[in-house]
Amino acid sequence: MKEPILEVSRLRVARGRAVILRDISWRVAAGEHWVVLGANGSGKTSLLKALTGFLSPTAGGFAVLGRRYGASDWRELRLHLGVVTSAFQQSIPPSEVALETVMSGKYAQLDLWHAGTRADRTAARRLMRLAGIARLADREWAYLSQGERQRVLIARALMARPRLLILDEPCAGLDPVARHRFLASVERLARHRGSHATSLVLVTHHVEEITPAFTHTLVLKSGRVLAAGPRVEVLTSTVLSKAFGAPLRLRQKGGVLQLAGAATR
Numbered sequence: 001m002k003e004p005i006l007e008v009s010r011l012r013v014a015r016g017r018a019v020i021l022r023d024i025s026w027r028v029a030a031g032e033h034w035v036v037l038g039a040n041g042s043g044k045t046s047l048l049k050a051l052t053g054f055l056s057p058t059a060g061g062f063a064v065l066g067r068r069y070g071a072s073d074w075r076e077l078r079l080h081l082g083v084v085t086s087a088f089q090q091s092i093p094p095s096e097v098a099l100e101t102v103m104s105g106k107y108a109q110l111d112l113w114h115a116g117t118r119a120d121r122t123a124a125r126r127l128m129r130l131a132g133i134a135r136l137a138d139r140e141w142a143y144l145s146q147g148e149r150q151r152v153l154i155a156r157a158l159m160a161r162p163r164l165l166i167l168d169e170p171c172a173g174l175d176p177v178a179r180h181r182f183l184a185s186v187e188r189l190a191r192h193r194g195s196h197a198t199s200l201v202l203v204t205h206h207v208e209e210i211t212p213a214f215t216h217t218l219v220l221k222s223g224r225v226l227a228a229g230p231r232v233e234v235l236t237s238t239v240l241s242k243a244f245g246a247p248l249r250l251r252q253k254g255g256v257l258q259l260a261g262a263a264t265r
Helices: 046-051 076-078 086-091 097-107 118-131 146-158 176-191 237-244
Strands: 005-015 018-028 034-037 059-064 081-084 166-169 199-206 216-221 225-229 248-253 258-263
Touching: 005 034, 005 046, 005 086, 018 046, 034 046, 046 166, 046 199, 059 237, 076 081, 081 146, 086 146, 097 118, 118 146, 118 199, 146 176, 166 225, 176 199, 176 248, 216 237
Parallel strands: 034 199, 034 216, 081 166, 166 199
Antiparallel strands: 005 018, 005 059, 216 225, 248 258
16 A cells, blocks of 8 residues: 555644544545535634644644654645645735746745746746636736635645645635636646646535545544545435534535535525
């Protein structure tokens, strides 16, 4: 069996008497694309903070490419974990053009203070084409839509050539058309097999955002793993009803997953 990109082993996070994450075990292998699903308060955000070094484990731990958190230089390891989150948006100067924002990802720096190399610019333009936003290269941040900004942040995260890209509720605040376009770009990225191929983790609580390329699902409830494994086995009406605490029925309409039930009416 190949070494996993990410391996989480009995991860526990507690602060005082509050236990935030309880014995989380999870493994992401190369070529897999995961959805982390759960209701509000299930532990999704806390798990993401732990994996990016902003929430220290109380017990257990995790490793990236076989190198364990706490025993390796995490500043270096974090370069293998790309993160796309709306929290970055407020730190980007309104006058910065999209190409510069993308290039800043190579240096893990917001508000890039130097011009970068010709190779950086070439790589950034290639990634913008992959994300479907090549036409936006010279557009200032202030004049990008929310959906365009999210796609710029995806291209930015890929500049460091991460082995794993985490999308933290990337559709929040998008209108239906923008969400459709954004998810189409995520689907293209998940199916890409070129030099920038990477495994994806989509953190969400909306099944409608799960595109066909996602192969596996991790479902959290009250800080625990409720279910984890291949999508076809885990993403079921029974599991989702337990996760959200209400009778739900999973269905597919026009290629899009939907939840139906008392809680969705």
